[in-house]
Amino acid sequence: RAIFTPGCYLMQPAALVRGLGASLPDNVEVLEESPIQRLEKDAGGNWILQGKEGLIRTPKVLLGTSIFTQEFGYLRNRLLPVMTFASWTRPLSDEEMATVGAQADWGLTPADHAGTTVRMTRDRRLIIRNTYKHVPRYGRSINDATRLKVREDHHAAFLARYPQLAHVPFTHTWGGVYAISRNFTNFFGQLDDGVFATACDNGVGAAWGTISGTLLADKVLGADSQRLDDIETVTGMPSRNPPEPFLGLGVRSRIRWAAWNSRSEL
Numbered sequence: 001r002a003i004f005t006p007g008c009y010l011m012q013p014a015a016l017v018r019g020l021g022a023s024l025p026d027n028v029e030v031l032e033e034s035p036i037q038r039l040e041k042d043a044g045g046n047w048i049l050q051g052k053e054g055l056i057r058t059p060k061v062l063l064g065t066s067i068f069t070q071e072f073g074y075l076r077n078r079l080l081p082v083m084t085f086a087s088w089t090r091p092l093s094d095e096e097m098a099t100v101g102a103q104a105d106w107g108l109t110p111a112d113h114a115g116t117t118v119r120m121t122r123d124r125r126l127i128i129r130n131t132y133k134h135v136p137r138y139g140r141s142i143n144d145a146t147r148l149k150v151r152e153d154h155h156a157a158f159l160a161r162y163p164q165l166a167h168v169p170f171t172h173t174w175g176g177v178y179a180i181s182r183n184f185t186n187f188f189g190q191l192d193d194g195v196f197a198t199a200c201d202n203g204v205g206a207a208w209g210t211i212s213g214t215l216l217a218d219k220v221l222g223a224d225s226q227r228l229d230d231i232e233t234v235t236g237m238p239s240r241n242p243p244e245p246f247l248g249l250g251v252r253s254r255i256r257w258a259a260w261n262s263r264s265e266l
């Protein structure tokens with residue numbers, strides 16, 4: 001059973017980000033492949049964002065850096081870096097589509113944390129998403145063997161749902177890092193004098209990032225709105241993490257416990 005949300009649609013996040021990048025107004029400049037290596041204040045009270053090939057000086061900084069916000073020294077010991085993974089098939093043929101009896105362009109999101117997301121893209125690829133890993137070193141915590149194991153688990157989840165498509169291979173398996181907090185609380189607001197952030201999406205950052213980013217800009221500009229009041233009411237401070245090795249042990253046990261509870265949805 002599932003709840004159908006009328007008017008919903010499947011959004012391709014890479015297309016959204018590229019589309020936004022390509023349609024920004026003239027007063028916005030995008031700098032790609034240029035990580036900020038240091039954030040510090042100058043004598044005049046401005047922030048200096050130090051890159052490899054230059055610096056930006058500004059009175060105000062808005063961070064949209066998710067889990068990496070902790071690398072700037074903010075929300076330290078409050079964010080947990082977690083990775084989840086997805087695999088997709090090649091586009092299904094007309095005959096294969098007929099066997100699943102489904103239309104293209106839909107998504108099924110699990111109600112419980114550790115379940116499986118199933119999607120069908122507009123070009124008829126089936127996507128399976130599940131599995132969480134605690135990744136203290138971000139992407140470097142994952143190796144090819146882990147990715148292969150994840151792909152096998154995805155294939156088992158795929159077969160459980162579509163045994164008639166056993167011959168259809170996955171063409172790609174990938175993962176991404178995001179931030180969760182122990183109390184599942186999102187951060188929105190001021191971190192320092194002139195530094196603002198929206199961070200800790202708890203795994204649903206597509207909608208959260210879009211809404212909270214817009215409202216953070218409103219807040220910094222001094223705008224006032226009901227939606228701004230609402231987001232300030234529902235956000236807070238992510239709770240503090242225990243020190244290692246208790247943190248890693250606790251997160252791994254919690255992930256296993258959640259997977260066990262959601263086993264019928266894997």
Ligand SMILES: Cc1cc2nc3c(=O)[nH]c(=O)nc-3n(C[C@H](O)[C@H](O)[C@H](O)COP(=O)(O)OP(=O)(O)OC[C@H]3O[C@@H](n4cnc5c(N)ncnc54)[C@H](O)[C@@H]3O)c2cc1C
Nearest residue numbers: 035036065066068085086175176201203204205206207209
């Ligand atoms: C397989 C998978 C499926 C998912 N499915 C869903 C879903 O169905 N719905 C949903 O809502 N969410 C989903 N998510 C989660 C979602 O992708 C994330 O929550 C979202 O991408 C977070 O966006 P963000 O812009 O806040 O952070 P990020 O995408 O992590 O962006 C942070 C940015 O900060 C930049 N940055 C970091 N450090 C620096 C630095 N020093 N200098 C300059 N730039 C820096 C990075 O380059 C990056 O561009 C999924 C994630 C994965 C991996």
